[in-house]
Amino acid sequence: MGHADTLLAMGGAFVAAAVLARLGRRIGLPTIPLFMLAGILLGPHTPGLVLVRDAHDFEMLSALGLVLLLFYLGLEFQLDDLRAGGRRLLAAGGVYLLLNVGAGLGFGFALGWGLREALVLAGVLGISSSAIVTKVLVDSGRIGHPETRLILGVTVVEDIFLALYLAALQPVISGAEGVGETILQAAKAFGFLLVLAIAARYGTRLIGRLIAVRDNELLVISFLGAAILVAGVSEVLGVVDAIGAFMVGLILAGTPSGPRIRRLVHPLRDAFAAIFFLAFGLAINPADLVSVAGPVAAAVALTIAMNVVAxxxxxxxxxxxxxxxxxxxxxxxxxxxxxxxxxxxxxxAGLDGRLAPFIASYVLVLAVLGPILAGRAHLLARVLEAAGAVRPRRRGRTSREERPSDDQEPGLPDDEPAEPTEAAAARSGTP
Structure with missing residues (x-):
């Protein structure tokens, strides 16, 4: 692709994604599936206008979008939320993951696509989108509800699980030969993550001094260079590059420059993450979506059932x-x-070609269906109450999490602000 063609394709892709996203927001849809849809509609597999002939033309920009997305997630990661939640939060998050990841693994085996494909499906079905979850909470006005603290806490547990799962999964799906090589690659990956975790725990003061600068331009160059460099080192060591960026974000979040970095990286993340989602859509052939319609419907039903049980x-x-x-x-x-x-x-890794269209359809369906069901949660509440699955709260008897303090509005948990927190509001803007 020539220089002019690249500019035209990139500009047209951005404009098309923006138009679809604006239309979607008018009816309350998250932007992630809309960026994917823009890629599908403008890609080489769909009749009509084709802006990009080859998704690989956006490969580097897409990789950068993924790095920035996970880097920002690391900046927003709040380990204090996990500590404050205690054992009950770990139990709730652990059961949520056990049910959904276990169901995804069993579903993968039931499809007969292979062990590596089943492990991928376990993660796909098991981990919710913190961006979509937070957006639903903000849009529905539930940030101040008692259960919101638990919901956001579960996403924190999922973030920890994601980092560990990707580190363990990479050597398995990359085709490591033999158990010994798989264990060696996994040990190397976890050792690298351990070094970064130690830096996040004990090195923030030194790192904060190294990165501290008044000029915003120099600060942007510094944190971008650190995130991309560590992501590259992660890739060399067999760890997913985005997880290295996540750990850099986690380290920088504890420095005095953390709040400034969050503000500065936000527009960069939005732009390049949009390219990541759009590039994923470019590689999808709509004809392949039809072939996985049955498994997608079954997976969606299974996810809904496991979420109700959790x-x-x-x-x-x-x-x-x-x-x-x-x-x-x-x-x-x-x-x-x-x-x-x-x-x-x-x-x-060259796994089963049905995985990409399956995951694309699954994400599209749940990204649209999820907010709709969340807006009609009262109907599920009536069903649960009528079935006797949950006892209605007796008037005058509330748990500690639901009991408002004297200077607090009724219905708000202790120490929970009535308005969306900065972190929650920022997370809701993730594309």
């Missing part, structure tokens, strides 16, 4: 009534950026 467990653990239970079950349905990361890994 919601019921959390309700019993936290003594919530039918309303919060339904909110938990429906809000965590969204799947997005993490599923597409796994899809990109599967494509690079």
């Amino acid at each position: 919601g019921l467990f959390a309700a019993r653990l936290y003594r919530y009534g039918p309303g919060p239970t339904a909110n938990i079950a429906t809000t965590l349905l969204g799947r997005g950026e993490f599923a597409l990361i796994l899809a990109a890994m599967a494509a690079t």
Whole structure:
């Protein structure tokens, strides 16, 4: 592709993605599936206007978008939320992952696509999109609800699991020969993550001094260089490049420059992450979506069922009534950026060609269906109450999480602001 053609394709792709995203927001849809849809419509496999003939033309920009997306997630990662939640949060998040990841693994084996494909599907079905989850909470006005702290806490547990899962999955799906080589690659990956974790725990003061600068231009160059360099080192060591960027974000989040870096990286993340989602859509042939319609429908039904079961467990653990239970079950349905990361890994490793269209369809369906179901969670609450699955909250009896303090509005949990927090509002803007 020539220089002029590249500029035309990139500019047209950005404009088309922006138009679709604006139309989608008018009816309350998240931007992630709309960017993917723009790629599908403007790609070489769809009749009509074709802006990009080869998705590989956007390969480097797409990789940069993924790095920035995970880098920002690391900046937003709040380990204090996990500590504050205690054992109950770990239990709720662990059961959510166990049910959904386990169901995804069993579903992969049931499809008969192979062990590596089943491991990818386990992550796809098991991990919700923190961007879509937070957007649903903000758009529905539930940031101040008692169960919101639990929902966001579960996404924190998922983030930790994602980093570990990707580190363990990479040597398996990359075709490591023999158990010994697989263990060696996994040990190398976890050793690298351990070094970065130690830096995040004990090295933030020194790193903060090294990166501290008043000029925003120099700060942008510094954190971008650090994120991309460590991502490259991660790739060399057999760790997914985006996880290296995630750990850099986690380290820089603890420095005095962390808040400034979050503000500065936000527009960069939005632009390049949009390219990542659009490039993924470019590689999808709409004809392939039809061939996986049956498995996608089954996977969506399975995900909804597992989320309801996980919601019921959390309700019993936290003594919530039918309303919060339904909110938990429906809000965590969204799947997005993490599923597409796994899809990109599967494509690079040369796994079953049906994985990409399956994941694309699955993400598109749940990204649209999730917010719709979350907006009608009261209907599920009535069903749960009528079935006796959750006992209605008795008037005057509330759990500690639901009991408002004297200077607090009724219905808001202790220490929870009535307005969306900066972190939550920022996460909701993820494309």
